[in-house]
Amino acid sequence: MDSFIGSHVFHALTSADYDCIGTTRRAEKAEGKVLHLDLMDEASWAGLRAAKPDSAIAFFAISKLDQCEADPASHEINASRIPALLASLSEGGCRPVFLSTNSIFGGERPLCNEDEPVAPLIAYSRQKYEAELRIQELLGASSHAIVRITRTISAELPPFDGWLRCLREGASIEAFEDFIFAPMTLPFVTSGLLKIALSAEDGLFHLSGIDVSYYDLACEIALQLGRSAETVIRTNSVTKGVSLRFRPSYSALGMRRTTALLGLEPLSTAAAASHLITFTASSQ
Ligand SMILES: NC(=O)c1ccc[n+]([C@@H]2O[C@H](COP(=O)([O-])OP(=O)(O)OC[C@H]3O[C@@H](n4cnc5c(N)ncnc54)[C@H](OP(=O)(O)O)[C@@H]3O)[C@@H](O)[C@H]2O)c1
Numbered sequence: 001m002d003s004f005i006g007s008h009v010f011h012a013l014t015s016a017d018y019d020c021i022g023t024t025r026r027a028e029k030a031e032g033k034v035l036h037l038d039l040m041d042e043a044s045w046a047g048l049r050a051a052k053p054d055s056a057i058a059f060f061a062i063s064k065l066d067q068c069e070a071d072p073a074s075h076e077i078n079a080s081r082i083p084a085l086l087a088s089l090s091e092g093g094c095r096p097v098f099l100s101t102n103s104i105f106g107g108e109r110p111l112c113n114e115d116e117p118v119a120p121l122i123a124y125s126r127q128k129y130e131a132e133l134r135i136q137e138l139l140g141a142s143s144h145a146i147v148r149i150t151r152t153i154s155a156e157l158p159p160f161d162g163w164l165r166c167l168r169e170g171a172s173i174e175a176f177e178d179f180i181f182a183p184m185t186l187p188f189v190t191s192g193l194l195k196i197a198l199s200a201e202d203g204l205f206h207l208s209g210i211d212v213s214y215y216d217l218a219c220e221i222a223l224q225l226g227r228s229a230e231t232v233i234r235t236n237s238v239t240k241g242v243s244l245r246f247r248p249s250y251s252a253l254g255m256r257r258t259t260a261l262l263g264l265e266p267l268s269t270a271a272a273a274s275h276l277i278t279f280t281a282s283s284q
Contacts, residue, residue, distance in 0.1 A: 006059030039081040068124040078127035087138035107248020114204040114257040150182035175218035182209035182252035185275035208253035
């Protein structure tokens with residue numbers, strides 16, 4: 001429950017009266033419905049196994065791209081320990097849900113669907129894909145889901161926090177026109193993951209936003225706040241001297257199977273902007 005997405009999901013489900021257990025690797029934070037669990041210490045998995053959850057969503061990861069390239073421990077956690085924990089929970093009758101990433105498709109083909117071939121280019125994506133294969137191998141026909149997701153954003157994360165503050169104050173902002181992503185918001189991801197976790201459908205699922213540049217998302221937010229699109233100034237990574245380890249041409253996923261089985265559709269850019277605005281407005 002210390003992860004960015006996992007902590008939101010835990011609090012949202014607990015507030016909605018779901019019987020929900022969280023885990024933390026920080027022993028001093030374990031209390032009540034939050035159990036101590038360190039992936040590197042197998043003995044610490046016993047508490048969660050004993051709780052016999054019906055389903056378990058794995059938010060664990062070493063998710064920093066540079067750390068995955070440089071630190072061999074990232075492979076151990078991402079590709080080995082997480083599949084082993086999920087297999088161990090599955091033996092107790094739990095339905096595990098593993099979170100994977102759109103980056104396993106490499107970013108050069110638009111709207112890859114659940115059954116399309118992957119092309120992982122960086123260590124993080126290779127580790128995530130290896131974990132998918134290991135989970136399929138270990139769990140076989142036992143109930144489980146693998147969910148590839150695109151970037152999740154929130155009004156508390158940079159640069160969105162600064163955009164919202166400046167636009168509300170009437171100031172202008174700069175946004176990259178050469179960064180493409182497919183933003184989803186925490187409420188959208190939470191409801192999608194809950195639907196997948198509670199469903200009887202197994203296998204591969206995709207949750208996605210729509211491909212958009214930072215600049216175009218910033219313009220959408222400005223317009224929804226009643227500001228002119230001219231308050232958003234175009235910039236780009238070359239001008240700003242910013243380089244990224246992974247810069248896809250396409251980020252959004254096709255959701256053909258997920259839509260057909262569960263009725264879940266991609267989050268529109270307008271809805272992503274609206275969620276960001278509503279979240280900050282309601283928390284002020
Ligand atoms: N956020 C996105 O936009 C996005 C996009 C695509 C896929 N995903 C995937 O979705 C999942 C959730 O993403 P996120 O952004 O919420 O991840 P995150 O904030 O990086 O959280 C990862 C969590 O894993 C925990 N962890 C690492 N090593 C551990 C260990 N040895 N034992 C127990 N816990 C350990 C971390 O604990 P500490 O807090 O103690 O370090 C952290 O809470 C991840 O699998 C990620 O790869 C996320």
